[in-house]
Structures are given as structure tokens and as C-alpha cells.
Amino acid sequence: MPTTSQSARKGAIAEVFIIVALAIVPLFVTFPYRVNIFLSWEGAYRLSSGQVPFRDFGTPLGYGFWMIPALFFKLFGPQMISLVKAQVFINIIAGLSFRSILRSLDVQPAIRLLSVLVFALSYSFFNFWPWYNHTVIVYELVAISFLLKSFFTEKLITRYLYITAAALFVFLSVFTKQDGGGMALMLCLALLVYNSYITGKWWxxxxxxxxxxxxxxxxxxPLLPGFAYWFNHGQPPHNSRLALNDFTDEIMGNSNWIKAYVVLAVLCLAAGVKHWGTWMHTRKEVLFALLTFGILGEAAIFQVTSYTPPDNNIFFHSFAFAFIATWLCTLLQVPLNTGKSLLFAIALVLFWWSGTWWKYIGRYTDRLFPVKEAYAATDSTHENVVSRRNFMINRDTTDVPVSRWVFSDLPVFRGIYMPQPTVDGIHRVLALPLVHEKKADIKVLNMTELTPLAAAMPFRLETGPDYPLWYHLGVGMFNRQLAAFKVKVQQHHYDLVLFEYAPSLNNFFPFALRDELKLHYQQIDSFLAPRRPANAMIEVYVPKQ
Incomplete structure (x- = not known):
């Protein structure tokens, strides 16, 4: 018994070490400016400044996503790097919640350790920045971990507390993103109904x-009446994301990992379950199966309803791995109770998910073993040398490779590098005479991804129950807000307007407002937006005299 206890303690330490060690890696590196991170920054900045959602600004989401980043802004200041620190915390919570779920389901220690490693590598390690499509799942994991604890707790008060905690985090999940949160609610209800059916605890x-x-x-x-207007969709025209063809095309035409896991999980059950009636009463096994298939189904739907970034649904890998590995190790009698077998299994997992960590090691191997192209000494143009590195010709003259991005000396951008033209453009904006003359009284409309300029300049953010947190027409703002902005532009309400023109993105910043700016304001500068590909320019406008 002491040996077993000591082994379990070492396993628990190893699991927590994996979760924490991989989560804190971002604290020791620097980052390029992240596409769309402007939304994370401004929401956290407004909340940390005491603004109230749906009163001081509107958003089609709840504010669950910004709660943790806002707290870290309070603790560490509104620097971009504070968002990274917030995500470190979120990743640790996610890993511990996943581990708690597996513990509640009595997954054997070796498989639990491997599953935690898969979770950290496949879902946490490369998520350096907070994003609502990730946070919504983290809240769901916390909710499920509390819910499963309530199932196996006999003390009445403790069970009620766990159920209440599960309800809180399900709500926060819904209050972060409606689609993921709604599926989290349905999955929790399914687990609750099954558990109540088996135990008779229908209350x-x-x-x-x-x-x-x-x-x-x-x-x-407390958020009414503004909440009723903004949440989900503010006004017509409403655009449903539930197009049947989108789901069938994505699930049947792609989703190979999800379908492979479903097939393997079904085969495991078919091979391992001898009497289905009896098995249906093995509570932890059935809960594990319900949870795994529920997560796979959620991932299949989530990739359609939340389609950017394209890999935001990969939370399913670790659940599928834990379930399939549990059954296969039992069916095939795979021994994982020795140090050598466990180390070999860890090596296989690291090899499987090498794509998440090799890019960091690859930076050094590229220097140690630089590529040397073979060409004739008389071939000055190297036109006969074609390889996987140069078979495509980049004609984009505005593109700045990330290797040539630079740091800004502004505190809010500490540790974040951007294209040199972007940094130079920021300094030109901050050096404008009107910025120094009006100082904090300057009225700025910043329709760009450089939202941290509100702290760098600084200027007061515009507020109001009808003011959008972000400006994606049909997503973050609607026609009513666009009309209000047009009137303000016509009246020269703003002393300075920064507008990001991204012609390849559908009204990411409303094109109609740019047309209005061309009529009533004078463009005095432009520079690259901090994104790749370099498909957007930030234009600087002042009122026409």
C-alpha cells in the first residue's frame, strides 16, 4: 500500500508539473502582434477601468471572456504582455480541470498522465493569448469537473455546492460564447439526466x-435594458449560423480526426461491452462514454459555428485519447505500470504532437544546419535553383517577414514585436501636434487593431449603451451604430480618426464609414497594420479645414 500511495503521489506531481511547466513557457518568450488580439485588449481595458458592459459599451457576447484578462490588467497593468499572463493562468485552470475530470472517472494513473500531456500539448501549449473560443471551453471544463465531483460526493451540502459551482461555470461559458456555452449546457444536462436515472437523485x-x-x-x-439589445444579435437583419450545408460539408467532407475517434471509440465499446444492459449501470464507464461522444459532437459543431481560427475545436483530442487508450489498454492488456513502458508511451505522445514544440527547437537547428543551395558559380540569378523553400514567388511588396519585425519602446507594447512600418507609423501618430495640444481631451476614433493606443497616447475611450466594443459590421456592430458613426464623422466630432482598411476582410471595419471619412476628413498618413498577410493599412485622418 505505501508503494502504491507513493506512486500515485509521484504521478499526481508529474501531472501538475506538466500542466504548469508547459503553461508558463510564454512568460519567457516574446511574441509577434497577434491578429484579432485588439478585441481581448480593449474589453479587458474597459472592464479594468470600471466600465460596465451593455451600459458603457455593447457587445454581442457576454463579458465572461474578459473577466480574467481584466483582473490581470488590474494586477499587472494594461500592457499587452498582461494578456499573456492571463492566458497562462487560464491554461493552468484548464489543465487542472481536465485532470480532475479524469480523476473523477477513475482513469488509471498512467493513462491519465499521458492524457494530461496530450491535453497540454494539443490544446494549451500554443494558446499564448486569451480568445473567447478558447475561454468558453475552459469554463465548460471547469463546470464538468465540478459536476462530476457532485456525482460521487455523498455529503448533501458538498454535492449542492459542487452543483452550484457547475451551474456558475456553465453560465460563464454561455456568457462567453453562446454556441460553445449552449453545447456545454446540453452536455452537462445529459450527464445529469443519466446520473439521476441511475442513482434516483432527480432533484x-x-x-x-x-x-x-x-x-x-x-x-x-443589472445589465438591462442594454443586454436585451446587444446579446447574440442586436437588430435585423439576423444571420443564422445554422446552415445545414455548412455542417454537412465540414463534417462529411473534412473532420477526419473526429470521425476516426468516433469509429475507434465505437469499436472499443463493441469489443469490450458484453452485456449492454449490465454495462449501462456501470456509472463511471457510461459517463466517460457520454462525455467523450458529447465532446466529439460538440467539436464537430463548434468548428462550423466558430470558424476562426480553424483549430479552435481541438479540445477533443485529449478526451478521445483518454477514452480509447483506457479501453485499448484493457482489451489488449497493454502494461503501462512500469517506468520503461510509461516513458516509451510518453515518447510516442511527444512524437505525435511534435508539431507544437518542434518549431521552437527548429529555430536552433536552422542555425546549426543552415540550408545551402547548390548552384553554378556563374549563375548570378540562381534561376535554376528550385526547392520547397522557393518554388512560389511572393509578389507582395508590402509584406514584412516576421523575422524583420521590431519592438516598440512604448510600455504597453513591451515584449511584442511588429512590422517596422507599423512601429514608425505609431510614433508618427503620437508625435502629431494635435495629440500634444489636446492631450487627454483629444477625441479619437480608433477603428484599428492597435487598440492599446488608448493607453499609449492616452485618450478617453468613447462610451455609451449604443457604443460597440468592436467594429465588425454585422458581428460586433450593426446598422444603427454605423449610422451614428456617419453622423459624427459628418459633424467633425473626432479630432483624430485611425481607420484600418482591410479590403479582403468583409466589413471587418465598415467600408461605408471609410467612404464617409473620404468626404469629410483629410487623410494625412497611412502605414501597415500589424498582421500577416499584410492585407491591411491603417489610415490617419483629421477634419478637413
Whole structure:
């Protein structure tokens, strides 16, 4: 028994070490400016400044996503790097929640360790920045971990507390992103109904739903009436994301990993379950199966309803691995109880997910073993040398390779590098005479991805129940807000307007407002936006005299 206890303790330490060690890596590196990170920064900045969502600004999402980044802005200041610190915390919470889920389901220690490693490598390690499509899943994992704890706790008060905590984090999931949060709610209800069916504790789903309604009321009622306008979609035209063809095309035409896991999981059950009626009463095994298939189904839907970035649904790998590995090790009697076998399994997992960590080692191998192209001494143009590195010709004259991006000396951008033209453009904006003359009283409309300029300049952010947090027409703002901005531009309300023109992105910043700016304002400068590919320019406008 002491040996078993000591082994379990070492395994637990190893699991926590993997979660924490891989999560804190971003604290020791620098980063290029991230596409779309402007939204994370401004929401956190507004919340940390005391602004109230749906009163001081509107958003089609709840504010669950910005709660943790706002807290870290309070603790460390509104620098971009504070967002990275917030994500480190989020990744640790995600890993510990996943580990807790596996512990509640009695997944054997060796498989649990491997699954934690898969989770950290496949879902946490490369997520350096907070993003709502990630945070919504993290809240879901926390909710499921509390819910499973409630299933296997006999103390009544403790069980109620766990159920209430699960309801809280399900609500935060919904209050972060409706699609992921809604599926988190349905999955939790499915687990609750099955558990109540087996145990006869039918009051548990009632208590869960009651707690969810009370928590929702406590969050939402103070935000009315603005919440009723903004949440989900503010005004017509409404655009449903539930197009059947989108789902069938993505699931049937792609989703190979998800479908492979489903097939393997079904085969495992078919081979391992001898009497289905009896198996249906093995509570932890059935809960594990329900959870795994539920996560796979959620991932299949989530990739369609939340389609950017394209890999935001890969939370399913670790659940599928844990489930399939559990059954295969039992069916095939694979021994993982020795140090050598476990180390070999860890090596296989690291090889499987080498894509997430090799790029960091590859930087050094590229220097140690530089590529040398073979060409004739008389061939000055090297036109006869074609390889996988140069078979395509980049004609984009505005593109700045990330290797040539530079750091800004502005504190808010510490540790973040951007294209040199972007940094130079920022300094030109900050050096404008009107910026120094008006100082904090300057009225700025910053429709760009450089939202941290609000702290760098600084200037007061515009507020109001009808003011959008971000400016993607049809997503973050609607026609009513566009009309209001047009009127302000016509009236020369703003002393300075920064507008990001991204012609290849569908109204990411509304084209109609740029047309209005061309009529009533004078463009005095432009420079590259901090994104790749370099398909956007930041234009600087002042009122026409």
C-alpha cells in the first residue's frame, strides 16, 4: 500500500508539473502582434477601468471572456504582455480541470498522465493569448469537473455546492460564447439526466437548473435594458449560423480526426461491452462514454459555428485519447505500470504532437544546419535553383517577414514585436501636434487593431449603451451604430480618426464609414497594420479645414 500511495503521489506531481511547466513557457518568450488580439485588449481595458458592459459599451457576447484578462490588467497593468499572463493562468485552470475530470472517472494513473500531456500539448501549449473560443471551453471544463465531483460526493451540502459551482461555470461559458456555452449546457444536462436515472437523485437536475437561472438573473438583470439589445444579435437583419450545408460539408467532407475517434471509440465499446444492459449501470464507464461522444459532437459543431481560427475545436483530442487508450489498454492488456513502458508511451505522445514544440527547437537547428543551395558559380540569378523553400514567388511588396519585425519602446507594447512600418507609423501618430495640444481631451476614433493606443497616447475611450466594443459590421456592430458613426464623422466630432482598411476582410471595419471619412476628413498618413498577410493599412485622418 505505501508503494502504491507513493506512486500515485509521484504521478499526481508529474501531472501538475506538466500542466504548469508547459503553461508558463510564454512568460519567457516574446511574441509577434497577434491578429484579432485588439478585441481581448480593449474589453479587458474597459472592464479594468470600471466600465460596465451593455451600459458603457455593447457587445454581442457576454463579458465572461474578459473577466480574467481584466483582473490581470488590474494586477499587472494594461500592457499587452498582461494578456499573456492571463492566458497562462487560464491554461493552468484548464489543465487542472481536465485532470480532475479524469480523476473523477477513475482513469488509471498512467493513462491519465499521458492524457494530461496530450491535453497540454494539443490544446494549451500554443494558446499564448486569451480568445473567447478558447475561454468558453475552459469554463465548460471547469463546470464538468465540478459536476462530476457532485456525482460521487455523498455529503448533501458538498454535492449542492459542487452543483452550484457547475451551474456558475456553465453560465460563464454561455456568457462567453453562446454556441460553445449552449453545447456545454446540453452536455452537462445529459450527464445529469443519466446520473439521476441511475442513482434516483432527480432533484439534482432541478437544483442545477434552478442555480443556473438564479446566477443568470444576478448577472443579467443589472445589465438591462442594454443586454436585451446587444446579446447574440442586436437588430435585423439576423444571420443564422445554422446552415445545414455548412455542417454537412465540414463534417462529411473534412473532420477526419473526429470521425476516426468516433469509429475507434465505437469499436472499443463493441469489443469490450458484453452485456449492454449490465454495462449501462456501470456509472463511471457510461459517463466517460457520454462525455467523450458529447465532446466529439460538440467539436464537430463548434468548428462550423466558430470558424476562426480553424483549430479552435481541438479540445477533443485529449478526451478521445483518454477514452480509447483506457479501453485499448484493457482489451489488449497493454502494461503501462512500469517506468520503461510509461516513458516509451510518453515518447510516442511527444512524437505525435511534435508539431507544437518542434518549431521552437527548429529555430536552433536552422542555425546549426543552415540550408545551402547548390548552384553554378556563374549563375548570378540562381534561376535554376528550385526547392520547397522557393518554388512560389511572393509578389507582395508590402509584406514584412516576421523575422524583420521590431519592438516598440512604448510600455504597453513591451515584449511584442511588429512590422517596422507599423512601429514608425505609431510614433508618427503620437508625435502629431494635435495629440500634444489636446492631450487627454483629444477625441479619437480608433477603428484599428492597435487598440492599446488608448493607453499609449492616452485618450478617453468613447462610451455609451449604443457604443460597440468592436467594429465588425454585422458581428460586433450593426446598422444603427454605423449610422451614428456617419453622423459624427459628418459633424467633425473626432479630432483624430485611425481607420484600418482591410479590403479582403468583409466589413471587418465598415467600408461605408471609410467612404464617409473620404468626404469629410483629410487623410494625412497611412502605414501597415500589424498582421500577416499584410492585407491591411491603417489610415490617419483629421477634419478637413
Amino acid at each position: 439534482d437536475p432541478v437544483r442545477f437548473c434552478g442555480a443556473l437561472l438564479i446566477i443568470g438573473g444576478l448577472f443579467i438583470i
